[in-house]
Amino acid sequence: xxxxxxxxKLAGVSVATVSRVLNQNGYVNEDTEKRVKKxxxxxxxxxxxxARTLFKKTSKTIGLIVPDISNPFFPELxxxxxxxxxxxxxxxxxxxxxxxxxxxxQYIGILKQxxxxxxxxxxxxxxxxxxxxxxxxxxxxDRPSMHSFPSVIADNYGGARLATRHLYDIGCRKIxxxxxxxxxxxxxxxxxxxxxxxxxxGLWNEQLIIQGNYQLKQAKEATLRALQEHKMDGIFAGNDAxxxxxxxxxxxxxxRVPEDVAxxxxxxxxxxxxxxxELSTISQPIYEMGAIAARILVKKIEAKPLEQLHYxxxxxxxxxxxxxxxxxx
Amino acid sequence: xxxxxxxxKLAGVSVATVSRVLNQNGYVNEDTEKRVKKxxxxxxxxxxxxARTLFKKTSKTIGLIVPDISNPFFPELxxxxxxxxxxxxxxxxxxxxxxxxxxxxQYIGILKQxxxxxxxxxxxxxxxxxxxxxxxxxxxxDRPSMHSFPSVIADNYGGARLATRHLYDIGCRKIxxxxxxxxxxxxxxxxxxxxxxxxxxGLWNEQLIIQGNYQLKQAKEATLRALQEHKMDGIFAGNDAxxxxxxxxxxxxxxRVPEDVAxxxxxxxxxxxxxxxELSTISQPIYEMGAIAARILVKKIEAKPLEQLHYxxxxxxxxxxxxxxxxxx
Numbered sequence: 001x002x003x004x005x006x007x008x009k010l011a012g013v014s015v016a017t018v019s020r021v022l023n024q025n026g027y028v029n030e031d032t033e034k035r036v037k038k039x040x041x042x043x044x045x046x047x048x049x050x051a052r053t054l055f056k057k058t059s060k061t062i063g064l065i066v067p068d069i070s071n072p073f074f075p076e077l078x079x080x081x082x083x084x085x086x087x088x089x090x091x092x093x094x095x096x097x098x099x100x101x102x103x104x105x106q107y108i109g110i111l112k113q114x115x116x117x118x119x120x121x122x123x124x125x126x127x128x129x130x131x132x133x134x135x136x137x138x139x140x141x142d143r144p145s146m147h148s149f150p151s152v153i154a155d156n157y158g159g160a161r162l163a164t165r166h167l168y169d170i171g172c173r174k175i176x177x178x179x180x181x182x183x184x185x186x187x188x189x190x191x192x193x194x195x196x197x198x199x200x201x202g203l204w205n206e207q208l209i210i211q212g213n214y215q216l217k218q219a220k221e222a223t224l225r226a227l228q229e230h231k232m233d234g235i236f237a238g239n240d241a242x243x244x245x246x247x248x249x250x251x252x253x254x255x256r257v258p259e260d261v262a263x264x265x266x267x268x269x270x271x272x273x274x275x276x277x278e279l280s281t282i283s284q285p286i287y288e289m290g291a292i293a294a295r296i297l298v299k300k301i302e303a304k305p306l307e308q309l310h311y312x313x314x315x316x317x318x319x320x321x322x323x324x325x326x327x328x329x
Numbered sequence: 330x331x332x333x334x335x336x337x338k339l340a341g342v343s344v345a346t347v348s349r350v351l352n353q354n355g356y357v358n359e360d361t362e363k364r365v366k367k368x369x370x371x372x373x374x375x376x377x378x379x380a381r382t383l384f385k386k387t388s389k390t391i392g393l394i395v396p397d398i399s400n401p402f403f404p405e406l407x408x409x410x411x412x413x414x415x416x417x418x419x420x421x422x423x424x425x426x427x428x429x430x431x432x433x434x435q436y437i438g439i440l441k442q443x444x445x446x447x448x449x450x451x452x453x454x455x456x457x458x459x460x461x462x463x464x465x466x467x468x469x470x471d472r473p474s475m476h477s478f479p480s481v482i483a484d485n486y487g488g489a490r491l492a493t494r495h496l497y498d499i500g501c502r503k504i505x506x507x508x509x510x511x512x513x514x515x516x517x518x519x520x521x522x523x524x525x526x527x528x529x530x531g532l533w534n535e536q537l538i539i540q541g542n543y544q545l546k547q548a549k550e551a552t553l554r555a556l557q558e559h560k561m562d563g564i565f566a567g568n569d570a571x572x573x574x575x576x577x578x579x580x581x582x583x584x585r586v587p588e589d590v591a592x593x594x595x596x597x598x599x600x601x602x603x604x605x606x607e608l609s610t611i612s613q614p615i616y617e618m619g620a621i622a623a624r625i626l627v628k629k630i631e632a633k634p635l636e637q638l639h640y641x642x643x644x645x646x647x648x649x650x651x652x653x654x655x656x657x658x
Contacts (some may be wrong), residue, residue: 096411
């Protein structure tokens with residue numbers, strides 16, 4: 001296969017000149033251009049992506065850093081990013097950071113070396129300074145916006161108020177909240193929504209916080225303990241996995257869902273339809289979040305104007321069996 | 330930042346010569362090498378990944394083509410591949426093919442252009458000729474081996490026999506099988522395991538096939554219809570999603586699991602622990618499959634000998650509530 005150097009040799013010009021012709025930048029005189037084009041034809045030279053990357057410092061590749069693809073929230077998000085990037089002819093390098101800042105920094109170093117054209121970050125770890133230094137377009141996804149980076153997030157605070165209000169509306173008065181990890185901003189926003197809604201409902205003194213870490217098993221254990229010590233007739237879990245944990249705890253103690261304790265989760269991942277009873281949840285537009293982040297990143301890469309810098313997407317209440325209205329209250 | 334061309338200019342040599350020095354291949358006389366090294370030092374030139382890719386035709390990147398990352402079987406597989414590749418300093422470009430051969434071919438074209446060092450394929454679509462033409466190391470994962478490509482798969486046939494036998498052992502005699510898509514080889518292997526085990530158990534005439542497509546909803550509908558027309562006391566579903574569908578169908582008709590109908594799934598994805606009752610399943614070593622495929626690919630890329638070409642990993646029976654032994658039979 002012919003290389004760019006073969007073309008340069010045959011045309012009697014430098015590699016840089018061939019590159020200028022290929023990328024149509026910089027001055028090349030007409031005669032030289034003709035010779036280069038003829039050499040390209042004669043040698044059936046096909047400029048490859050990698051060569052283009054080297055000369056243009058653009059790779060038609062982006063980096064996508066997620067905490068952990070095997071957390072059920074992320075596959076749909078990743079799928080959406082990849083779908084949109086595919087339309088625009090970009091490929092996606094997937095990185096799992098486990099929310100460790102060291103791993104994130106390592107990946108970012110690698111991605112820079114590969115001249116990725118942009119990065120989509122879902123992280124709590126990096127400082128905005130470190131991200132600024134990247135020198136490539138960055139979009140922050142599912143995490144609070146840092147600095148002036150475009151961001152896409154769903155309305156965590158509003159969704160939590162919606163969930164709490166829904167439990168109230170179906171008759172619950174002792175509403176507990178299983179809180180996510182305190183270092184995760186989304187989790188704190190949901191906690192804030194619960195707290196404010198409880199206050200507005202006049203249930204300030206009825207607040208009950210169960211400390212969770214977004215994991216099913218830990219939430220189950222914590223809920224078991226809480227149920228033995230406290231009265232509650234409703235549980236708003238900070239994510240769906242913890243809602244499943246709560247469901248298991250309630251059922252293990254021989255209580256009925258929703259008759260004795262109603263449960264609502266958060267996220268809207270597919271597993272909420274797989275439990276018995278099926279779980280009510282606050283559904284985030286996960287696919288849309290990924291797709292919008294990808295479209296913003298393409299615009300940033302192509303230096304096109306953004307219509308909007310920070311997207312806060314609406315969430316919606318999905319009512320299922322676990323919060324079915326109780327007739328007698 | 331200095332480029333390879335700056336180095337060449339300062340040293341008074343060609344770009345190709347600088348590349349030979351950097352990559353330590355090809356003949357360069359001692360004096361030239363010294364000049365190049367001095368120029369590199371003076372300019373503080375750092376050869377970048379992309380330049381190395383161009384000259385070495387290796388990118389420290391691999392392609393991973395999966396049908397759909399949002400299918401719950403794949404996140405753990407993808408995670409394992411990425412984890413292992415990260416250890417060996419490779420990044421992973423993720424591609425979702427939706428099992429469409431056109432999309433697979435498109436991705437393969439792109440991956441070749443980016444000089445990926447290898448590809449891990451989970452596909453039924455591509456012909457082995459097309460894969461052979463790739464000219465890069467390929468490992469086939471979770472799909473039957475093609476040609477002489479290394480492959481990693483779990484024991485689908487044996488697992489299906491295990492599942493069927495387990496239902497028999499707990500007292501089931503009318504054992505139905507929800508079959509996966511007929512164009513998916515894994516699904517057909519599981520069907521074959523069911524059929525052979527039923528024959529060995531002397532239940533040849535009791536076989537009942539429910540046609541599924543690996544999706545929860547379709548399996549639920551199909552199971553509802555089957556339950557209305559046929560007697561059955563056990564269901565072996567070709568994957569876990571279909572087992573959840575069957576569970577929902579059985580419960581919707583007011584029947585008890587496992588008392589009236591026992592159910593076992595296949596794959597061992599996390600959601601089997603989230604249902605009520607929890608689902609028995611045949612657990613595939615999903616993470617290990619991905620990790621082995623990745624390690625084989627690294628060996629192939631580095632032209633090291635393989636200990637084994639085709640891996641068929643053992644599966645194991647995970648007994649949970651949905652097949653709890655019935656005392657009275």
